[in-house]
Amino acid sequence: MSLNNEEINRYSRHLTLPEVGMSGQLKLKKSSVLMIGAGGLGSPLGMYLGAVGVGKIGLVDFDIVDHTNLHRQISHTTLDEGRLKVESLRDTILMGNPNIEVEIYNIRLERENVLELFSRYDIIADGSDNFETRYLINDAAYFSKKPLVSASIFRFHGQITIFSPETGGPCYRCLYSEPPPAALVPN
Amino acid sequence: MLPGVVGLIQATEVIKLILDKGSNLIGRLLLYDAMKMNFKEVRVRKDPECVICGENPSVKELIDYKAFCNVPLPGSEILEEIDESVYELSPQEFKYAMDQDPSAVLVDVRESFEWDICKIEGAQLIPLSSFNPASSGLDPEDSLYLYCYKGKRSMLALKELKKAGFKKLKNLSGGIDLWAEEVDTDMPRY
Numbered sequence: 001m002s003l004n005n006e007e008i009n010r011y012s013r014h015l016t017l018p019e020v021g022m023s024g025q026l027k028l029k030k031s032s033v034l035m036i037g038a039g040g041l042g043s044p045l046g047m048y049l050g051a052v053g054v055g056k057i058g059l060v061d062f063d064i065v066d067h068t069n070l071h072r073q074i075s076h077t078t079l080d081e082g083r084l085k086v087e088s089l090r091d092t093i094l095m096g097n098p099n100i101e102v103e104i105y106n107i108r109l110e111r112e113n114v115l116e117l118f119s120r121y122d123i124i125a126d127g128s129d130n131f132e133t134r135y136l137i138n139d140a141a142y143f144s145k146k147p148l149v150s151a152s153i154f155r156f157h158g159q160i161t162i163f164s165p166e167t168g169g170p171c172y173r174c175l176y177s178e179p180p181p182a183a184l185v186p187n
Numbered sequence: 188m189l190p191g192v193v194g195l196i197q198a199t200e201v202i203k204l205i206l207d208k209g210s211n212l213i214g215r216l217l218l219y220d221a222m223k224m225n226f227k228e229v230r231v232r233k234d235p236e237c238v239i240c241g242e243n244p245s246v247k248e249l250i251d252y253k254a255f256c257n258v259p260l261p262g263s264e265i266l267e268e269i270d271e272s273v274y275e276l277s278p279q280e281f282k283y284a285m286d287q288d289p290s291a292v293l294v295d296v297r298e299s300f301e302w303d304i305c306k307i308e309g310a311q312l313i314p315l316s317s318f319n320p321a322s323s324g325l326d327p328e329d330s331l332y333l334y335c336y337k338g339k340r341s342m343l344a345l346k347e348l349k350k351a352g353f354k355k356l357k358n359l360s361g362g363i364d365l366w367a368e369e370v371d372t373d374m375p376r377y
Contacts, residue, residue: 019206019208019209024206027205027206027207028202028205028206031205033201040189040194041190041193041194041197042194043190043191043194044190044194044195044198045194045195045197045198045201048194048195048198049198049201049202052202054201054202054205068377072188072189072190072191073190074191111249111250111251111252114249115249122205123201123204123205125197125201127194127197130256131256132252132253132255132256133252135252135255135256136249136252138239139239139249139250140249142239142240143248143249147204147213149197149200149204149212150197151193151196151197152193153189153190153193156189156220156221156222157189157218157219157220158190158192158193158218158219158221159193159216159217159218159219160196160197160200160212160216160217160219161212161213161215161216161217161231162200162211162212162213163213165233165240167213168214168233169214169231169233170214170232170234170237170240171233171237171239171240173234173237173238173239173240174231174232174233174240174241175216177234177237177238178258179255179256179258180258181258181259182256182257182258182259
């Protein structure tokens with residue numbers, strides 16, 4: 001795998017950083033990341049992963065762009081209202097960087113499909129918005145031995161960590177062994 | 188704007204994992220508070236008792252996550268199980284019944300910030316967060332028409348009222364959100 005002249009030019013400010021360089025840029029190009037959620041977190045996450053040259057990005061979301069999403073889910077514009085979120089985010093990512101591959105999955109993540117999907121990617125990035133999916137993703141990432149870069153937000157608070165029990169860190173269940181009562185969970 | 192900040196930190200961590208550079212967030216939970224504008228860091232450790240990655244795991248394959256997350260609220264079992272459908276009215280039925288009912292009292296159980304966005308004319312606000320049938324000033328003889336945003340919280344209030352001896356109770360099915368869609372289309376939705 002190598003970079004063509006357009007890519008060398010595009011990533012030149014990376015190539016001159018010793019921490020990235022040609023070898024780092026090729027690592028990015030060879031890598032694949034599966035993102036769950038194409039909303040508030042997924043928008044900036046996908047746009048940046050694409051722009052910096054992650055070779056393959058998978059997007060999972062079953063939702064469509066709603067008017068009330070637009071003020072924070074910045075990859076979706078007013079013109080995208082009513083479209084599938086995965087299609088809208090894919091188009092935004094590819095407009096930023098057409099050199100990469102974006103695969104979309106307009107599905108709800110379930111225990112029947114999650115392991116097969118995880119097997120196709122190196123890293124899982126969770127930007128989902130409910131506990132059911134979070135536990136599912138945690139367990140599936142553990143069984144798949146894939147690092148899980150996890151982020152969540154509530155009102156004015158955010159949390160970010162990496163779950164990688166394989167390399168000694170905790171998993172989501174180590175921190176939150178039980179979900180909260182369903183009646184207390186905000187939408 | 189909060190998701191932007193958090194999503195970009197997430198992106199940074201993904202890139203560092205790929206490049207295998209720097210010190211990453213494995214074993215550290217980063218907490219961001221936008222109002223206080225600070226970041227805090229908490230050390231997080233593997234739990235040896237963890238049911239999945241602990242020393243004696245009991246979860247060895249994927250489970251039913253819907254059932255796992257359906258945890259009841261402590262104390263919720265004291266609320267009587269009732270046939271909710273008896274009390275539910277569609278927005279049109281709700282409006283019609285209220286218009287025909289001279290003793291109708293319309294109660295909004297949402298919180299005050301929601302009330303400030305929109306409300307049904309003639310309603311009184313009694314937020315569920317401070318809801319108490321005894322001190323509400325409501326009369327058990329009144330026929331009460333209850334609503335909230337989607338219809339769930341007003342059903343909780345309805346059950347409390349039923350327990351307190353109120354008999355004439357109706358719930359707006361789908362809440363003010365469906366009302367705005369089907370009855371008062373000029374009403375803003377949120």
